[in-house]
Amino acid sequence: MMLSRAKPAVGGDLPHADKRKKKGRKIPKLEELLSQRDFTGAITVLEFKRHVGEQEEDTNLWIGYCAFHLGDYKRALEEYENATKDENCNPEVWVNLACTCFFLGMYKQAEAAGFKAPKSRLQNRLLFHLAHKVVFRGGEGALQVLPPLVDVIPEARLNLVIYYLRQDDVQEAYNLIKDLEPTTPQEYILKGVVSAALGQEMGSRDHMKIAQQFFQLVGGSASECDTIPGRQCMASCFFLLKQFDDVLIYLNSFKSYFYNDDIFNFNYAQAKAATGNTSEGEEVFLLIQSEKMKNDYIYLSWLARCYIMNKKPRLAWELYLKMETSGESFSLLQLIANDCYKMGQFYYSAKAFDVLERLDPNPEYWEGKRGACVGIFQMILAGREPKETLREVLHLLRSTGNTQVEYIIRIMKKWAKENRVPV
Template sequence: MILSRVKPAVGAETQESINEKKKKNKTKVPRLEEYLQQRDYLGALTLLEFQRSIGEKEEHADLWIGYCAFHLSDYKRAMEEYKALTMKPDCPADVWVYLACALFFLGLYKEAEEAASKSPTSPLQNRLLFHLAHKFNDEKKLMGFHQNLEDVTEDQLSLASIHYMRSHYQEAIDIYKRLLLQNRDFLALKVYVALCYYKLDYYDVSQEVLAVYLQSMPDSTIALNLKACNHFRLYNGKAAEEYILKGVVNAALGQEIGSRDHLKIAQQFFQLVGGSASECDTIPGRQCMASCFFLLRQFEDVLIYLNSVKGYFYNDDTFNFNYAQAKAALGNYKEAEELFLLVQSEKIKNDYIYLSWLARCYIMNQRGRLAWELYLKMGTSSDSFSLLQLIANDCYKMGQFYYAAKAFDALEKLDPGSNYWEGKRGACVGIFQLILANKESRETLKEVVPLLRNSGNPQVEYIIRALRKWAKDNRVLLS
C-alpha cells in the first residue's frame, strides 16, 4: 500500500515555506529602545547615526543622539546637537535645560545658567541651578533651590553630592543609606558611602562598605583606587614602600615608552605616599612629593621639597641630577651647572638628558665653548644631531655667534637640503657685528670665511666680498 502525503518527503519546498524560513533566518536588528534599556549608548548612537545617514531617522532622533552623547560623556557632541536643535522653530522647550547640562559638564557655568533660564521650570532645571549656585558660591540662591528639592531619588542624590562637595560627609551618608534601603540594587551608592567614610577617616568602615561593591564590580577603577587608599591609611610604612616602587616603575616605563597613562599613574602613587599623614614629614615622603610635582612639571614645588632634604643627599648622583634639572627648568643655570658637575655616574653622564641640560647650562652661563666640546666628544647619532640643534639655537639666542655658526655649519653638512644656511648666515653676520663692537677678536673673521664657503648658496660671495673689503680697509689678513 502507498500512503498519501500532504507534502513530499523529498523534493522542492513550496515558495511559501522558503519565504518563511528566510524571515526566521534573517538577522534581527536591535531596536533603539533595546539599546537604551541595556544602557548601550554607543550602540544606540551608532544606530541613530546610521539611520540619519540613510535618511531613515527615528522620531526625535536628534534628541536621542544628544542624549546618547551626553551619557557617553561626549559633552561637546551633546552640546552641538542640542544647540542645533535650539535653532529650529519647532524646538521643544526642554532642549534648553539639556543644553545647559552639557554646558555645565564642559565647565561653561555662565553659559549653562543662561541656557537653563530659557527652559520651563522642572526638577532637572532646579537641580542644575542648585549645582550652579554652589559653583558660583551664591548661598542665597543655593538655599532657594534647596527648598525646591523633593523627596525623590534624583533630587536626593543631587543634595547628597552638594553635601559631599561642601564637606558635609555625614549628611551625605545619611541620604545615601536611606536611598540604599529603598533601592538595594543601587550598588554604586556604596562607593559614595565608602568615599564619605574615607573622608571622615573611618578607613576600616570604608573598606567594609567597599568590599560589598567590589564583589559585584571587581574591575571598578574608582573602587580599586579607594581600596588602595584605605589600605595605605590602615597599614604601616611598608605599604608606602609598595606604592613607591609602583610609582618608580610606572614613571620609568612611562618615560621609556612615552606613555602619559603610566606617568599619570606614577604621579598618583607618589602623591598618595607624599600626601599621607604618616609619610608627609619623612624623607621618602618628601621625595615622593618632589617626584609628583616633577611629573607635573611644577618645578617651584619640586624645589621646595628637594631643598628640605638636600642635606641628606649631597653625594647622591640621582638626587643631584634631578635637583639640577629642577634648577635649570626655573632658569637657575649657574646653580644647575654646579649640580650637574657633581654627578659621577658614567651612566648618567652619557645620558642625552644629562648632556643636553648641561650644554644648555654652559650656553646660558656664556660658556658655549664647553657645550661645543660636549658635542665633539659624542659619536654620530640621533642624539648628537639633537644636541647640535640645541647648541646652534641656544648659542644664537644668547649671542654666542661663533659656536652658533660652527653648529649650523655642521648641521648643514649633515642635512644639506635643509634651511640651516639661514641660521649660519645670521650667526656669521652676528660675529661680524661683535667684531665691529670690539666684543670679538678680529682674528675670528679668518674662520668665518671658510664656514661661509662650505655653503653653495649664491649669497655667499656677496657676504665674503663685504667682509674682505672691511678686512682690507682695517688691515686684517684673510686667507
C-alpha cells in the same frame, strides 16, 4: 612593633585653681601622637621632657623610633647607640639599631646588632634581607634566589622588581608588579617608580599620570607627608607635572641627607636649571660621578644648556665633540646652535649650524649659519670679537653652495682689506 613605655606615677587630683590654670594648654600625649603617626610632634614632646628633666627610661628608644620613621636614620642611629651604652638597656634596642644600620647601608654592623636582639619576626625579616645582600653581591644570584620566593615572602617580589629596574629591564619590572594591589607606602612608591620609568621609555602619558598619582597619594598622606620618602614622592609628583619651583621646595627640605647621591643631584640640578638658576644647576651637575649618568643625553643636554646660559659656549661645544655621531649628537648640535644664537654667542652657533648643514641640507640650517656669521661680523665691527675670527667666518661661509654666499663674502673681504685684516 611598638616599644613598651613605663607610665609616670600619677598623683592625686590637681587643685581647682591649677585645673583652671592648665585649661587650654593641654600638651598632647605621646601615645596620641604616635597613633596619628605624628613623629615630628612626638620628638618635640620627648625632647621637651628631656630638656626639663622629665626624661623617662625609654626616651632614647622613642626618639630613635620616631627619627627612623621620619627617615632621619643618622639621628636614629645616634639615639639607639646611646641606648645600648646603658647596661640595663631594653633588649629591643638591638633590633631597632640593626634596622637603622641596614637603611644606612651599614650591613656588617646591622648583622652584628641583629644577632644580639631577641628572636622575633622583625629580627627574622631583617636577617632575611641581610642574607639577600650577601647572596646577591650587588645583584648577582638574584634570579636564582628570588623567583621561587615571589609568592611566599612579600619582599621577594619587591626586591626582584628593584633588581629588574637596576638592570634597566623596565618591562620585566612592570610585568611583575602590574597586578600587585599596593597596601603599604613602599608598594605604592615602587609602583610609581615603575610606571614613571615605563612612561619615559614608551613616551606614554598614561603611565606618567599613574606614576604622578601614586607619588601624590603617598606624599600627601598624613602618615608619610613629614617623612623623607613622603617628601621624595611629592618632589617626584611635581617633577612629572613640570612644576619645578615646587620640586625645589621638597628637595631642599632633605638636601643635606643626599649631598653625594648622584640620583638626587641629577634631579636637583635639572630642577635648578629649569627654574633659571643655571649657575647652581651647572655646579650640581658636575658633582655627579656615575659614568652611565654622565653619558646620558638628558645629562649632556642640560649641562650644555647650563654652559651656554652661563656664557661658557666652548664647554658646551666640547661636550658635542666627545660624542659619537648619532641621533643624540645631532639633537645636541641643534640645541647648541639655537641656544648660542639666542644668547648672542654667534661663533659657536655658526660652527654648530655649519655641521648641521653638512649633515642635512635643510634651508633652515643655512639661514641659521648665515645669521650667526653676520652676527660675528657685527661683533667684530663693534670690537667685541677679535678681528682674526673673520678668517674662520669666511671659511664657514665658503663651505656652503648657496648663491647668497658670494655677496656676503664680498662685503666682509672689502672691510678686511680696508682695515688691513688678513683673511
